[in-house]
Amino acid sequence: MSETGKFGEYGGQYVPEALMPAIEELTDAYERYVLNNEDGFMNEFRERLRDFGGRPTPLQYADQLSGAYDAEVYLKREDLLHGGAHKLNNALGQVLLAKYMGKDRIIAETGAGQHGTATAMAAAHLDMPCEIYMGRTDINRQRPNVFRMRLNGAEVNPVTVGRGTLKEAISETMRDWATTVETTHYVIGSIVGPDPFPRMVRDFHSVISEEMREQSRERLGRLPDSVVACAGGGSNTMGAFAEFAEDDEVELIAVEAGGSSLAVDEEEGVAPNSATLSTGDEGVLHGARTKLLQDSDGQIMESHSVSAGLDYAGVGPELAHLVDTGRVRPVNVDDDAALEGFHRLSQEEGIIPALETAHAFGYLHENPDAVGDVTVINVSGRGDKDLQTVIEETEQRDLDVDVDMSVFDTAGGAM
Amino acid sequence: MANNPDLGTAFGRDEPAFVPYLAAGDPDYEASIGYVEALARGGADVIELGLPFSEPIAEGKTIQDAIVRALDAGMTPDRYFEFVEDVDVDVPLVCMTYYNLIYQYGDEDGPRSFVEKAADVGLTGFVVPDLPAEEADPLRTACDEFGLDLVFIVAPTTRGERLDEMREQVSGYVYVQARLGTTGARDDVSDQTDESLARIDDWKVPKAVGFGIKKGDHAARIVRAGADGVIVGSALVDIVAEGTESDEPVSAVADRLETRARELKQGALRGARERAKAGGD
Numbered sequence A: 001m002s003e004t005g006k007f008g009e010y011g012g013q014y015v016p017e018a019l020m021p022a023i024e025e026l027t028d029a030y031e032r033y034v035l036n037n038e039d040g041f042m043n044e045f046r047e048r049l050r051d052f053g054g055r056p057t058p059l060q061y062a063d064q065l066s067g068a069y070d071a072e073v074y075l076k077r078e079d080l081l082h083g084g085a086h087k088l089n090n091a092l093g094q095v096l097l098a099k100y101m102g103k104d105r106i107i108a109e110t111g112a113g114q115h116g117t118a119t120a121m122a123a124a125h126l127d128m129p130c131e132i133y134m135g136r137t138d139i140n141r142q143r144p145n146v147f148r149m150r151l152n153g154a155e156v157n158p159v160t161v162g163r164g165t166l167k168e169a170i171s172e173t174m175r176d177w178a179t180t181v182e183t184t185h186y187v188i189g190s191i192v193g194p195d196p197f198p199r200m201v202r203d204f205h206s207v208i209s210e211e212m213r214e215q216s217r218e219r220l221g222r223l224p225d226s227v228v229a230c231a232g233g234g235s236n237t238m239g240a241f242a243e244f245a246e247d248d249e250v251e252l253i254a255v256e257a258g259g260s261s262l263a264v265d266e267e268e269g270v271a272p273n274s275a276t277l278s279t280g281d282e283g284v285l286h287g288a289r290t291k292l293l294q295d296s297d298g299q300i301m302e303s304h305s306v307s308a309g310l311d312y313a314g315v316g317p318e319l320a321h322l323v324d325t326g327r328v329r330p331v332n333v334d335d336d337a338a339l340e341g342f343h344r345l346s347q348e349e350g351i352i353p354a355l356e357t358a359h360a361f362g363y364l365h366e367n368p369d370a371v372g373d374v375t376v377i378n379v380s381g382r383g384d385k386d387l388q389t390v391i392e393e394t395e396q397r398d399l400d401v402d403v404d405m406s407v408f409d410t411a412g413g414a415m
Numbered sequence B: 001m002a003n004n005p006d007l008g009t010a011f012g013r014d015e016p017a018f019v020p021y022l023a024a025g026d027p028d029y030e031a032s033i034g035y036v037e038a039l040a041r042g043g044a045d046v047i048e049l050g051l052p053f054s055e056p057i058a059e060g061k062t063i064q065d066a067i068v069r070a071l072d073a074g075m076t077p078d079r080y081f082e083f084v085e086d087v088d089v090d091v092p093l094v095c096m097t098y099y100n101l102i103y104q105y106g107d108e109d110g111p112r113s114f115v116e117k118a119a120d121v122g123l124t125g126f127v128v129p130d131l132p133a134e135e136a137d138p139l140r141t142a143c144d145e146f147g148l149d150l151v152f153i154v155a156p157t158t159r160g161e162r163l164d165e166m167r168e169q170v171s172g173y174v175y176v177q178a179r180l181g182t183t184g185a186r187d188d189v190s191d192q193t194d195e196s197l198a199r200i201d202d203w204k205v206p207k208a209v210g211f212g213i214k215k216g217d218h219a220a221r222i223v224r225a226g227a228d229g230v231i232v233g234s235a236l237v238d239i240v241a242e243g244t245e246s247d248e249p250v251s252a253v254a255d256r257l258e259t260r261a262r263e264l265k266q267g268a269l270r271g272a273r274e275r276a277k278a279g280g281d
């Protein structure tokens, strides 16, 4: 394999032999179409991102947060991208690439349902049949996205093994791909998996930091002191960081899900968090060597987060590497802080964020001094999908910021 | 079980080898020991003994479930090594597992500690479904140091340079994947088998075919097509699953495994006779 497929010690191609030829074919297509713009692929991709997706997304000054935290806080509004999350950048790129490669079927996994939704939209847009694998737990906690996928014409296949979250969904999609590899492209949803996926998904998302950089220069005449993004697999994260990699004066902060606790229950094989960058160690999962939540034998732990999109025991190999080299600072906040961040952004800025995104705002609230004078927070997605979860989870807790839903009781059940 | 014959001897006899798979510790340690021994009695020439990993991406539903049962019953890498020492069979045992368990074992990073321990308890080699030749150098080196074999899987999609690369690294036998997809018993034999065997016709290592083989007739058909061995997993694991679900006595399940093993071995032998008659080698 070419050395470019590794990030230090991380990355690689740990997949069943049956998939290797497809991965070689994909590497070739990635190099030709994405890196070398063969047949004008990148032009078409950028055009469709503009017309179908609505790019560029705004860089917005956040008046209330800036006042509250005594810093200039800017919001990169990926929640305004079509579909309501950054995910379309990658989904559209990969579905288009599959088309250029002559594949005639699309499969994908999804956790929060945002990637599944984006893939279903892109597949409908480009007229490709599409099947999405989603864990049983996630189907139940992200119902609105299941409706959206179905409405766009995608099949949704429930995955019932294990806890029924993102990890199991990825495994099951890989099994489908091992069976159908000759006709099917697997649109992986984050910067995870075997090379070339981590590089390619990053490249499709790097439009986020490309715009951020230009918009900062235009609006501020300078680069921000920090860029803050939540991190599950890390695709919005690397998208927001990629073009700042060489700008050492810009601090890059990845906010992971601290879940309910950073402690680990070896006996039960449960890590009640998804703080892989902060607490994980090196291993091999889903095609790549990266940081993982695992027990001392190497069995993968069941992770937890209140947000389905961060609930994963692995992380992108490039982020793992950038944490080791010190370029990216991994931090985490727990479920409560994320829920409070959700309510705060909704009430103070009029933006209902995804629960994933809310972790970044939880971090800002707890550490207003850690982001410098000027910071850009990546608003990776909007929170419509999370309303049910947020109401339920909020009722169970005693949060600093809260919301009262008794209006339903006052109105009564009658129509 | 430290003095079992090596894979060369097991495949070197004048008849096709029968290579069954079971997940160690399914549904529990004691029963599983009995099941593995039953396969040996039924005519196994080599046994692929699965070390359960929590994310078995190459496995279909049958073996996924077996892995869950074994993990729930407490199987770990250290218990697995004890299992290998406890089980009383006189055929080579090959460890089938995923790379992360090999990589994590012991104090040093990398596969060396695991391979050293494997050699110590008498394992003969490895099949690692998520380790393609490109990533296999560290494991190959460790296997060479401790005298163990590293089996690679040739898929229906494997062609050209990838075949050459595997040919250089493989030892023991080559695992010919009979069809695309994951493991699981099927009711027919894939035509892809013949093509795959033809592509590696001139390899010196024995060729064992697996994925989807269920019955004696399938085994015969595969040996007629030129295979030196027949690998059967899910069809046997299905017997364990059924027995476990219906609370059948362990001895009854063991008997059924032995009977099925015998049928498969007989099928392979019949295939060899038919091949000889048809003027094959």
Ligand SMILES: Cc1ncc(COP(=O)(O)O)c(C=O)c1O
Pocket (backbone or CB within 6 Å): A085, A086, A111, A112, A113, A114, A115, A189, A190, A191, A230, A231, A232, A233, A234, A235, A236, A237, A308, A309, A310, A354, A356, A357, A380, A381, A382
């Ligand atoms: C809005 C949003 N943000 C973030 C994520 C986490 O993914 P990643 O870490 O790849 O950006 C998700 C995943 O579903 C998401 O929906």
